[in-house]
Amino acid sequence: MIFRHIPVLLKEVLDLVCIKREGTYIDCTVGEGGHSEAILDIIHPKGFLVGIDCDESVLETAKERLGKFAGSFKLVHDNFFNIIDVCNRLDIKAVDGIILDVGISSYQIDxxxxxxxxxxxxxxxxxxxxxxxxxxxxxxxxxxxxxxxxxxxxxxxxxxxxxxxxxxxxxxxxxxxxxxxxxxxxxxxxxxxxxxxxxxxxxxxxxxxxxxxNELRNLSDAITDGFSLLKKEGRMVVISFHSLEDRIAKNKFKGFKIREQAKIITKKPLTPTEEEIDKNIRSRSAKLRVIEKTQ
Ligand SMILES: C[S@@+](CC[C@H](N)C(=O)[O-])C[C@H]1O[C@@H](n2cnc3c(N)ncnc32)[C@H](O)[C@@H]1O
The missing domain is CATH 1.10.150.170 (Putative methyltransferase TM0872, insert domain)
Known part of the structure; x- marks a missing residue:
């Protein structure tokens, strides 16, 4: 299978979300399934991943890519601002990690x-x-x-x-x-x-x-609601591609910290290495922030 989208900051996501083999994760932006595949590689068959995307056509590609992990994931066509509803429908009460790799995929832009x-x-x-x-x-x-x-x-x-x-x-x-x-x-x-x-x-x-x-509002709502679904020590990662989105993640994370609900794992946003940018020019403006729930 040929995938158009190369997952951005993949190693950093896996390291910083601290994927546990028995954990439950939500990939809010499953796209062609690049990040999801790497997570399922670690958690299958003991853990579970929910992959959300609002683009129904891209979910077909993800379904094929992730087929080898059958039983360990569920793909859902929905907007990530509905993250709480999605979890209610699947009877999931709390999760170990949430990934928001926002913006557009190469699948769409090409x-x-x-x-x-x-x-x-x-x-x-x-x-x-x-x-x-x-x-x-x-x-x-x-x-x-x-x-x-x-x-x-x-x-x-x-x-x-x-x-x-x-x-x-x-x-x-x-x-x-x-x-x-x-x-x-x-x-x-x-x-x-x-x-x-x-x-x-x-x-x-x-x-x-x-x-x-409605990208900014959706991101803001998904961070708030996603955070409420995290277990203690659960982590959320936001990868954004322009300053307005990054500002939302930064300010929301700061709010959780001020209310003593979380600690910020990335004091400054992580960005791709030159090597990654050489391999994938579309990663060049990516910024990654991670937060951990403390109570
Ligand atoms: C940058 S791509 C994700 C790529 C993916 N991480 C991978 O490695 O293949 C972003 C994806 O998020 C989806 N998306 C953007 N906004 C969304 C929203 N509000 N709700 C659900 N999906 C959304 C897009 O349709 C797109 O497929």
């Missing part, structure tokens, strides 16, 4: 039909969960100028948010913006291109993806 990449032409979709209603296309064509400006500024930290939002509104009044390349060309018309060191659509695409999938 498929033009999913609309995540500004380098590939496809429909403006960007839904991680294809059964949800809101697409990037509906946001781009129906959100107000103020809403678009806010999304680009807050989630993308895009300094030309107003100019881009204004150009989108004028272009969509002529005809709807339906594809990734139509959006890229609209962005390019709105801004001084020579000011950009990165692709000029990077921040807008990131912002739209966050808005379409």
């Amino acid at each position: 498929d033009p039909e999913r609309g995540f990449s500004f380098n590939k032409d496809g429909p403006l979709d960007m839904r991680m969960d294809q059964s949800s209603d809101l697409t990037a296309q509906s946001l781009i064509n129906h959100a107000s100028y103020d809403e678009l400006t806010k999304i680009f500024f807050e989630y993308g930290e895009e300094r030309y948010s107003r100019k881009i939002a204004s150009k989108i509104v004028s272009e969509r009044n002529k005809r709807p913006i339906q594809t990734t390349f139509e959006l890229v060309s609209t962005i390019k018309k709105a801004i001084p291109l020579r000011r950009y060191r990165i692709h000029p659509a990077t921040r807008v695409f990131q912002a739209l993806r966050i808005a379409v999938n």
